[in-house]
Amino acid sequence: MNKPKVLLSRRWPASVEAKMQSLYDVTLNIDDHPLSADEFKAALQNYDAVCPSVCDSLPAEVLNVANKRCKILGNFGVGYNHIDIAAAKQQGLIVTNTPGVLTQSTADIAMTLLLMSARRGAEGDRLVRAGAWAGWCPTHMMSSDVTGATLGLVGFGRIAQAMARKAHHGFGMKILYLKPSPADPAVVDELNAERCDTLEALLPRCDYVSLHCPGGNETRHLINEKTLNLMKPTAHLINTARGDVVDSKALIKALQEKRIAGAGLDVYEGEPNIDQRFLTLDNATLLPHLGSATIATRTAMGEKVLENLKAYFSGKDIPDRIA
Template identity: 85%
Template sequence: MSKPKVLITRRWPASVEAKLQERYELTLNLDDHPFSLAEFQAALQNYDAVCPTVCDSLPAEVLNVANKRCKILGNFGVGYNHIDINAAKQQGLIVTNTPGVLTESTADIAMTLLLMSARRGAEGDRLVRAGGWTGWCPTHMMSSDVTGATLGLIGFGRIAQAVARKAHHGFGMKILYVKPSPAEQAIVDDLQAVRCDSIEAMLPHCDYVSLHCPGGNETRHLINAERLSLMKPSAHLINTARGDVVDSSALIKVLQEKGIAGAGLDVYEGEPNIHPGFLNLENVSLLPHLGSATIATRTAMGEKVLANLEAYFAGGELPDRVV
């Protein structure tokens, strides 16, 4: 019996690619280029399973292509707002994701950006590399304390809770959070976390605000000019969630005007095309979407996709089925 045909749209860790190669008739994207809409349409017509990433775009015009062979999209990533889920449902396409395995690595990047922004780490690195450092001075590059400061979390799922643990137990930070319903009492007790009634109620009390909500139409520009204006002038905004949660133009404006002290970003609207306004700002730290970029985490993500594919082709229950 012939093996199912599987396409992965970007290169994965070699160990996972090898396992896929053993089990399936696998096609790799050897030069690792981003797929065009036409390439995705052709993939859906020619493969039993297509495995996209969180930076691929699969709108309705792609998913509605005629003569579709594909029955499952094994998404490499937790977020799936890049896939038109309603169109996938209408087309009978199964969509899976990779929850649970990237919690700690993404939380680590959130804390990295928080520290970089607080202590002006990226700015200092640029200064030294440019040969502009003239020596230690008591008033040079003064920055903000992290220990004992107040951290506000918008969203309080697995990643946000991991950030809260690192911040509270590691740095003695006070934890505020916004979530539609209260978190489990044991978690609240461990973190001494306080739930706020709304984003607006929380922002004025925070020294740092970290975003941990999904992307999509419901959260697009959740952080806008009005909400940024509620933050302290000394506060910092951290985003490791999805780029479209933040209105880039509004954030650039408030950073230019020193309405807040700084920002740390790992995700962007329209990435990898970053708003050029960010590039000349000293008070923003920019990373290239590194949240899950550890060897162990990316391998575990690939193994999650593999498990979902194996369950599908065996006719079993898919562990991470979204649609």
């Protein structure tokens, strides 16, 4: 019996690629280039399973290609707003993701960005590298305290709760969160967390605001000129969620005008083609989508995709099915 044909849209950790190759007829993206719409259409026509990443784009136009062979999209990542789920369901395509395994690494990056933005870490690094540091003085590069400050979390899922634990237990931060319904009472008690019903109630109280909501139409530009104006002028915005949750133009304007103190970003609208004005801002800390980028986490993500494919091809219940 021929092995199922599987396409990986990008390179994965070598150990997971090897496991995939032992089980399936796998095509690797040897030069690791982003696949075009036409390449994805061809993949859907020629493979039993296609494994996209969170930075690929699979709109209805691609998914509706004629003569489809593919039956399952094994997404490498938790987020899936890059896939038109309604179109996938209409086409009978199964979609899976990789929840649970990237919680701590992404929360670590969120805390890294918070600390870098608060203490002007990226700006200081650039100063030293440029040979422009003239030495210590009492008023040089003064910044914001983190210990004891108030952290507001927009969304309160696994990653947000992991960040809250690091912030509360490690830095004594006061935790506020925005969620449609109250969180698990045990978590609330552990973190002494307080729920806010609206952004309007949350934002003015926070020294730091960290975004942990899904992307998509419902949250597109949730952070915009109006909501940025609700933040303290001393506050910092952290985004490790999805780029389109933030209106880039509005954020750049707020940073230029010092209407907020800083921003720490790991994701961007239209990435990797980000608005070049971000590069001119000393009060913006910019990372290249590193949230889950540890060896252990990316390996675990690949293993999750493998588990989902194994379940599908053996006719068992698929553990991480979202469509």
